[in-house]
Amino acid sequence: MEATKRHRRKMQSVTMMDVAERAQVSPSTVSLYLRKPDAVSATASRAIAEAIDALRYVPNLMAGGLAAASSRAVSVIVPSVRNAFFAETVATMQAELGKERLQVMLGHSEYSEREEENLVKMALSWKPAAVVLTGLSHSATTRRLLKDGNVPVLELWELGREPIDMAVGFYHEQVGSTAATHLVQRGRKRLLFLGARLQEDRRATLRADGFLKTARETEGVSAEIVQHPAPANAAIGAMLLAEAIRKYPDIDAVACSNDHIALGVIFECQRIGVQIPERLSVIGFGDLSFSAACNPALTTIRPPGDLIGTEAARLILDRIHESGRAASSVIDTRFTLLQRQSS
Amino acid sequence: MEATKRHRRKMQSVTMMDVAERAQVSPSTVSLYLRKPDAVSATASRAIAEAIDALRYVPNLMAGGLAAASSRAVSVIVPSVRNAFFAETVATMQAELGKERLQVMLGHSEYSEREEENLVKMALSWKPAAVVLTGLSHSATTRRLLKDGNVPVLELWELGREPIDMAVGFYHEQVGSTAATHLVQRGRKRLLFLGARLQEDRRATLRADGFLKTARETEGVSAEIVQHPAPANAAIGAMLLAEAIRKYPDIDAVACSNDHIALGVIFECQRIGVQIPERLSVIGFGDLSFSAACNPALTTIRPPGDLIGTEAARLILDRIHESGRAASSVIDTRFTLLQRQSS
DNA sequence: TGGGCTTATCATAGCGCTACGATTTAAGAA
DNA sequence: TTCTTAAATCGTAGCGCTATGATAAGCCCA
Known part of the structure; x- marks a missing residue:
């Protein structure tokens, strides 16, 4: 025994390397297949798909996120999901973002700027693909964190003053x-x-x-x-x-x-x-x-709680896809008066 | 120029290393301070806290999670957060778990086992600290994924048949x-x-x-x-x-x-x-x-939607702290009849 | 004063993946 | 057939952190 190994580590059962080996391609190609399927030939795709399936490979998003310096998580902070308005928006966003395999991370500020600030700090630790807030009023620190954070930011459910980055809502x-x-x-x-x-x-x-x-x-x-x-x-x-x-x-x-x-x-x-x-x-x-x-x-x-959710999801996905863009958007979703018997 | 470096990488502005340098300790000590503050001396703690503050250090949870082979995320899957019952539980859980810096990742199954299965697959990619489901009925694949996944699993809002791991709810x-x-x-x-x-x-x-x-x-x-x-x-x-x-x-x-x-x-x-x-x-x-x-x-x-949330959070935290335990728990939260004028 | 503890700190080897640039292969053009 | 260009594929160096075991520093009692 030549080397005295001092370190040992638990590990994931099936890694991308295992998939690559079975599919007779390099790990890079597997990675590419997972991120941009179109860039991989049909032959390779088939082999990789087969290997993933056979080995029951589950990608490790932590490793991916670390390497890419950004994760597939979107942090959504609302006053409370107990409120039907925000529940509607959160549910819609999750559905839309989930299609593209983005995870919604949820936080409740309970109408407190202090709490919102904590949640934003926590969120940033995850290198989220975007941070979504409710309303346009935030603490100075929250604002600074978000501006320095170099992350797409969305403010929902309110229009009026200048948004940090993008905003979807109404007046x-x-x-x-x-x-x-x-x-x-x-x-x-x-x-x-x-x-x-x-x-x-x-x-x-x-x-x-x-x-x-x-x-x-x-x-x-x-x-x-x-x-x-x-x-x-x-x-x-x-x-x-x-x-x-x-x-x-x-x-x-x-x-x-x-x-x-x-x-x-x-x-x-x-x-x-x-x-x-x-x-x-x-x-x-x-x-x-x-x-x-x-x-x-x-x-x-x-108020169009669902529309706010879909528009928000769309903006986030746009930003992710064409990452170069810096155009800051404000979308006015309007609202509808429903006249019924009580007036 | 001796070495021709071919690789280059963007990086996080402030890393744990920077904090360690400034605080005159090793990175290990900083890491220890962050994870178990009590294990670090008062002197070191003070220096590290000062450095973190001064440098505005934000830990990278992706890196941490990768190294530790488990994340501080809890995946919560409910039929829909539009439903006030589940909104209550999700909100309560987020509040309780947030105290311990655990992130809630939300998914909506829309009452579909197929969709739930997809969400569980996505969740597992994050190496979550726990997976929380609603009810006791799940697809065979979901069950298998969760059992093989070596992850604490909670099933909420329903008691009756044998749970996968732990359950909190009522009959x-x-x-x-x-x-x-x-x-x-x-x-x-x-x-x-x-x-x-x-x-x-x-x-x-x-x-x-x-x-x-x-x-x-x-x-x-x-x-x-x-x-x-x-x-x-x-x-x-x-x-x-x-x-x-x-x-x-x-x-x-x-x-x-x-x-x-x-x-x-x-x-x-x-x-x-x-x-x-x-x-x-x-x-x-x-x-x-x-x-x-x-x-x-x-x-x-x-139905005690809030109690279900707090009990669920407690079970998850217990599991995280005393990681050796395997005792599977079932908690009956009961419910209350409120007699008012309509009967 | 020193042996046997406990406690605090450290050095280091990866965790599994992606980005980067390089290399190979395929497809046309000459 | 060879040359050029585009399309696929590959090799590898980290990303920033934690677990591990080792070492150093205190502390107690004989």
Whole structure:
């Protein structure tokens, strides 16, 4: 025994080398086949495919990522996937990115910039193919990390100020404005905005702002706001309506920061005998799964959560494929007003 | 020039080596500090921490994972995060695992075993610290991959047959049985189960089975089922109730496969003037955000989505820490009946 | 004072893959 | 047939880190 080996290591059962050997090609060719199948001849492709199958080869993406200095993971950070809006976008993105074998890494900021910053730091450790954030407000450190990180960055669900890199979403002030205009067109004069958790949900605040601004700029129309710091749900909605009627007995229309609130309003009106829409018009935001089935069916504004996801995925894939490009994109997905019975 | 270097490589700006140099220790010590801070002296720790901070060092987890032959990623595969139940569990798991710097990699099977299999293959390429699946039904290949993969495996949200490795959840037949027993105790005799997408949602089917079995075993009680293949939502719920009343005019209680269906039932009853609970008792499943605020408030069974997430995270962390253990665990989280006005 | 511990630190050999440039082969053109 | 050019394929040096075992430094008690 000549050499006294001191080191030993566990290892992966089947490596690319094994595949190469069986297919009678070099490891480089196997690697090429896996990354760009078109660049490999039909003969080689067949042999490699057979070998992969026979050996049950599973590529090691950590090794690949290390060698390539970038991984096939996309870090997606949302306030919470418990929120149906973001769940829709995350689900759509995962489906689209999964087709190209990109992995979604999920993080929840819980509406905290501090937490978002931690998640971004963690994400960067993975050399992700892209980092996806929600909204346009981030800590200075987050911004710096992302700009220095030399990584495609997407900001979803909000348009307005300058994005770090790319953005897909819509203008929330416009949502509020559209709601106000709609109610006015329906002949309403005493408008009210019902909001929950506005201190944390910047986008809901923008909707409220747009609503109040547009309403107050209209001749002969008044607009007030009633809010609560708790997260939006139907119970809060019911509570808010009760409070609103106490404070402003003559209101004839309410816009809600989302459909959960609106659902609570509908229930509360049933209980206290307020007729919708005769006595009170109601408009929500979200078009959640129950909105069309309410009694009365809820007029609402539908944000395109799925479209945001597909567009985001498309931008990421574009960036990956034509890696040279630096064009920064902003996509306005718009939103849709769905008029139903409640207004 | 002696050597003609042919190779060149881009690289990470700051590596562990840079940190080691600045802190006047070896790279090994830095690595140790990062993985087990307690094993490093206070002096060294301070110097390393300072260096990391000053250089803004970001560890490369791909390199770490490759060297360690396992990553700090946990692959979580759920039918869809659009479903509030799974969203709750995913969110909770991410929060718990994130504390220990584990990344959640998300996949959506869309209730397809074929798709789940693909996702598991992709997941395994990352050498995850654990693989988390939903339910106990998987393709044979999925099972084999996971067993050969030498990876901790968790199956959530369902108990019953033998798990691959560990399982956290509850018995869905028990849920159905509990619902039936409750309605009988409230004096109901003509029971009905309203279900959506039962062909795909195995767990909803188990609830239906448990419900029908228990009801039919009870003296003087009858039970029927009405279902629809579309995904559960309030509109389907309303439709199902209308159909149910047409088919079985004398029913006095309905159990719904989830609260979305129950919400539709409530709305439909309001429209057609059926009094809840006087004429008809209603019980749901899920305790969704609106359930307590309905009119009338909905009696429902609450599955502990958050508990499932925390318990799952705990099991994974336990496995990582005491890596020798092979004890396979099954945790029954139970569920809670919430009696409200609708029954 | 020194032997036997424990504790802290270190040097080094890969982990499995991809990028790079070089080399071989195939296909046309002359 | 030879030369040129394009298409396939190959050889190899790392990517940045961790596991391993070795060494050095403290510490206790005889």
